[in-house]
Structures are given as C-alpha cells and as structure tokens.
Amino acid sequence: MRNKSWEKPSGWDFLLAAGIILALWQFLTLFFPPLVLPSIKSVVIKLKEILTTPVFYKMIGLTVERMAIGLTSGVLVGLFLGILMGGVGRFRRLLMPMISIMQTVPPVSWVVLALVWFGFNGRPVMFIIVVSTVPVIAISVCEGFKHIDSRLLQMARLYHFSRSKTMRHVIFPSIAPFFQSAFRIALGSGWKIAVMGEVLTTSDGIGGMIKQARLNIEPESIIAWSAIIVGLFYLSDLLIDFCFRERRKTHA
Numbered sequence: 001m002r003n004k005s006w007e008k009p010s011g012w013d014f015l016l017a018a019g020i021i022l023a024l025w026q027f028l029t030l031f032f033p034p035l036v037l038p039s040i041k042s043v044v045i046k047l048k049e050i051l052t053t054p055v056f057y058k059m060i061g062l063t064v065e066r067m068a069i070g071l072t073s074g075v076l077v078g079l080f081l082g083i084l085m086g087g088v089g090r091f092r093r094l095l096m097p098m099i100s101i102m103q104t105v106p107p108v109s110w111v112v113l114a115l116v117w118f119g120f121n122g123r124p125v126m127f128i129i130v131v132s133t134v135p136v137i138a139i140s141v142c143e144g145f146k147h148i149d150s151r152l153l154q155m156a157r158l159y160h161f162s163r164s165k166t167m168r169h170v171i172f173p174s175i176a177p178f179f180q181s182a183f184r185i186a187l188g189s190g191w192k193i194a195v196m197g198e199v200l201t202t203s204d205g206i207g208g209m210i211k212q213a214r215l216n217i218e219p220e221s222i223i224a225w226s227a228i229i230v231g232l233f234y235l236s237d238l239l240i241d242f243c244f245r246e247r248r249k250t251h252a
Contacts, residue, residue: 038220047224062122063205064232067194070126074133074190075183081134082141086175092142103135107193111200122205125197132193133186140182144175180244187240191233 022040029039050056081099085092110131114124148171156166198207206225213221 035217035219038223042220043223043227046218046220047227050221050224050228059205059209060228060232063194063198063207066122066125066198066205067129067190070129070194071133071186071190073126074130075137075186077130078134078137078182078186079141079179082138082144082175082179085138085142086145087171095138096142099135099138102131103139105131107132107196108200111197114197115201120201122198122202124201125194125205125207128197129190129193132189136186136189137179137182140178141175144178145171147178148174184237184240187236188233191229191236195229 025037026040029037034042081095085095085099107128110128111124114127118124118127152170152174153166156170161169195205195207195210198205199211200207202208203211206229210222210225213219213225
C-alpha cells in the first residue's frame with residue numbers, strides 16, 4: 001500500500017504555502033524600506049509591465065534555449081557515463097573520481113574557467129549547466145545498478161534473454177526511478193545555474209535582466225524576474241512529470 005505521507009503536494013498545499021509566504025512578505029515590509037524589500041503591489045505592477053513588453057519573450061527565449069541545450073547535453077552524457085560505470089566495474093573505478101571532482105568544484109569556478117575558454121556570450125551558461133548536470137545523473141544512474149534485483153537478472157539468463165532485451169526489460173526499468181529523481185534535481189538546479197551564469201557572463205536573458213535591475217537599484221524587478229524563473233521551473237516540472245506518467249502508462 002502506498003504511503004500517503006509521501007504523496008506529491010496538492011494544489012491546496014501550494015496555495016497554502018504561497019499564502020504563508022505572501023503574509024510573511026507583507027509583514028516584513030512594515031519594517032524594511034522599499035529599496036530593501038519592495039511591497040507586493042509594486043512587484044505585481046512591475047511583473048505586469050515585464051510581461052507586456054516585447055523584450056520579455058526574447059529574454060525568456062534566450063534563457064530557455066541555453067537551459068534546454070545545456071540540460072539535454074548534460075543528461076545524455078551523464079546517462080551514458082552512469083550506465084558505463086554501473087555496468088562495468090573497471091570504468092566505475094576509473095570514472096567515479098573524475099565525476100566526484102566535477103561534483104565538488106563550485107559552479108562559480110566553472111564560470112570563471114568558461115569565461116576564459118568561451119568569452120562573454122551564452123556558451124559559458126550552457127557549459128556550467130552541463131558540468132553541473134553530468135555528476136547528478138551519472139552518480140544516480142550508477143547507484144541504480146546496485147539496486148537491480150538479482151532474481152530478475154537470473155530469470156533473464158534462465159530464459160536466454162539477449163543483452164539488448166535484458167537492458168530493455170530488466171536494467172532500464174530498474175534504474176528508471178533513480179534517473180527520474182536525478183533528472184528532476186538537475187532540472188531545478190539547472191534553472192538556478194542558468195540564471196547565475198547569465199548574471200555573471202552575459203547582458204541578456206533573464207540573468208542579464210536581473211543584473212540590469214541590480215545596477216539600476218530596482219529590487220521589485222529582481223523579485224519579478226525571480227518569480228518568472230520559479231514559474232518556468234514549475235511549468236517544466238509539470239511537463240516532465242506528465243511525460244514520466246505517460247511513459248509509465250505505456251509500459252504498464
């Protein structure tokens with residue numbers, strides 16, 4: 001029986017959480033000036049202004065493009081390395097220290113290196129998303145191999161499954177939950193890293209708009225663009241969740 005305490009939050013849970021955040025925000029505005037913490041009303045006005053300007057769609061498109069390229073590349077490389085490490089012990093012993101180093105190096109260090117290698121353009125953003133995504137996916141997929149039921153592998157050998165059939169019907173379904181969890185973690189961190197990279201390396205995209213708002217001392221714009229990023233994350237998370245559910249239905 002499924003443990004209800006681990007079910008995903010409902011729409012009412014999100015509304016309650018949002019209500020608490022807004023109430024706390026409103027309370028704190030009583031003690032801080034607008035330049036430190038702008039009012040909810042001023043942020044909403046700024047958000048409407050941003051959403052109705054043509055530049056909004058261009059900036060969103062740039063960030064989404066960089067995020068999609070970086071995340072897709074990182075997931076594919078991480079999945080390949082994870083399967084390689086999980087399936088072959090020698091590769092695991094060789095590659096795991098390298099993956100651990102990638103995971104340990106802070107993103108800001110990768111940003112500085114990317115600036116040297118690629119210059120001030122969108123490529124550093126995609127690069128740091130890749131190097132941040134690869135370890136998450138690779139380690140999780142490799143860990144999934146440890147949890148493959150040995151009885152399923154014995155059954156596959158008993159019925160003379162080919163290597164490809166064993167991968168398709170035993171190994172991939174077993175590591176799928178680990179991959180899905182890692183992918184959602186990478187998705188969330190990817191949006192944050194993308195914006196951070198844009199703030200530090202470009203003057204466009206959502207990060208570029210946040211940097212411009214900081215230079216102009218417009219905290220309401222910073223919060224408005226941050227709210228847009230949160231919205232993009234939830235939209236992408238819902239899309240990924242829908243795709244995973246449809247996949248489970250087709251394989252049920």
